[in-house]
Amino acid sequence: MDEDAPLPAEDGTTETTPGASRAASVARGPDVSGRVVVVTGASKGIGRRTAAHFLERGDLVHGCARSPSPIEHPAYVHHRLDVADEAAVKAMMSAIRRAHGRIDVLINAAGEASMNHALLTPAETLEALLRTNVIGSFVCAREAARLMRPEAHRRDRDAPADTPPAGGRIVNLTSVAVPLKLAGAAAYAAAKAAVESLTQTLARELAPMGIAVNAVGPGPVRTRMTRTVPPETIDRLLSAQTVSRLATTDEVVRVIDFLADPAAAMVTGQIIYLGGVSR
Numbered sequence: 001m002d003e004d005a006p007l008p009a010e011d012g013t014t015e016t017t018p019g020a021s022r023a024a025s026v027a028r029g030p031d032v033s034g035r036v037v038v039v040t041g042a043s044k045g046i047g048r049r050t051a052a053h054f055l056e057r058g059d060l061v062h063g064c065a066r067s068p069s070p071i072e073h074p075a076y077v078h079h080r081l082d083v084a085d086e087a088a089v090k091a092m093m094s095a096i097r098r099a100h101g102r103i104d105v106l107i108n109a110a111g112e113a114s115m116n117h118a119l120l121t122p123a124e125t126l127e128a129l130l131r132t133n134v135i136g137s138f139v140c141a142r143e144a145a146r147l148m149r150p151e152a153h154r155r156d157r158d159a160p161a162d163t164p165p166a167g168g169r170i171v172n173l174t175s176v177a178v179p180l181k182l183a184g185a186a187a188y189a190a191a192k193a194a195v196e197s198l199t200q201t202l203a204r205e206l207a208p209m210g211i212a213v214n215a216v217g218p219g220p221v222r223t224r225m226t227r228t229v230p231p232e233t234i235d236r237l238l239s240a241q242t243v244s245r246l247a248t249t250d251e252v253v254r255v256i257d258f259l260a261d262p263a264a265a266m267v268t269g270q271i272i273y274l275g276g277v278s279r
């Protein structure tokens with residue numbers, strides 16, 4: 001199945017037209033009972049499936065990407081922006097603060113890849129990958145964490161003293177290209193290695209606020225990103241995995257969902273690779 005196939009709309013029909021934002025219908029004010037989830041890269045692939053998953057769970061989702069999203073749902077708001085554009089990300093987070101007063105979960109799924117031999121990779125390619133994968137994840141995490149902080153102080157007065165603060169969850173996306181040191185992916189793996197470093201340092205810095213920061217590293221998943229990757233590169237990657245097959249977006253989302261769970265407070269600073277890959 002093509003993971004970017006049109007999603008079913010609420011009424012069971014299939015939505016094919018890129019949807020406009022539904023800001024008006026989700027402007028519920030600051031007392032939102034469901035979780036407020038932000039998903040970057042929500043127009044396609046893993047991000048789009050992740051946004052749909054949290055909507056199915058009854059959460060309120062703000063998604064972003066440079067292009068429109070095909071998601072049409074009363075609890076979904078789409079922001080068109082470049083995640084590396086600091087001012088645009090700040091403006092999106094301000095809009096979320098005004099609408100809901102907080103963020104509970106951030107999934108940094110926006111990403112770009114480039115598969116080429118290092119000798120054929122211009123510096124601009126590396127720069128572009130660093131901008132989207134690293135600067136984008138960093139700026140979104142920083143701004144979202146500022147809106148997660150109030151949660152850390154919302155302790156139940158009657159709760160035992162050792163009850164952890166109800167903080168937020170940040171999940172970044174990395175790749176098995178890092179631990180497998182995938183030849184032909186030097187620029188991409190360097191950018192994702194930076195995302196992993198960011199994940200582990202942010203986990204330490206944000207732990208006192210009750211915010212857990214983790215990363216999921218899938219092997220190849222059939223999305224727009226892998227459409228142009230030569231089959232022999234995919235085969236090489238798969239043969240290096242313990243589970244030598246493509247992952248589905250749903251399998252990636254299951255791990256994201258676990259890391260986003262309020263009960264997963266003790267899991268932080270972890271990089272979870274799929275397909276049985278480890279460092």
Ligand SMILES: NC(=O)c1ccc[n+]([C@@H]2O[C@H](COP(=O)([O-])OP(=O)(O)OC[C@H]3O[C@@H](n4cnc5c(N)ncnc54)[C@H](OP(=O)(O)O)[C@@H]3O)[C@@H](O)[C@H]2O)c1
Nearest residue numbers: 041043044045046065066067082083110111220221223224
């Ligand atoms: N697919 C795989 O095999 C695989 C494996 C391991 C890790 N990953 C990682 O998983 C994440 C999602 O990948 P995917 O396969 O779902 O890729 P995808 O199908 O290409 O989707 C990428 C998403 O990110 C958005 N995006 C890209 N650059 C952006 C920017 N500068 N600002 C805002 N949004 C941006 C895209 O939307 P617009 O183009 O509209 O902006 C799109 O919604 C990425 O971080 C990727 O590195 C993927």
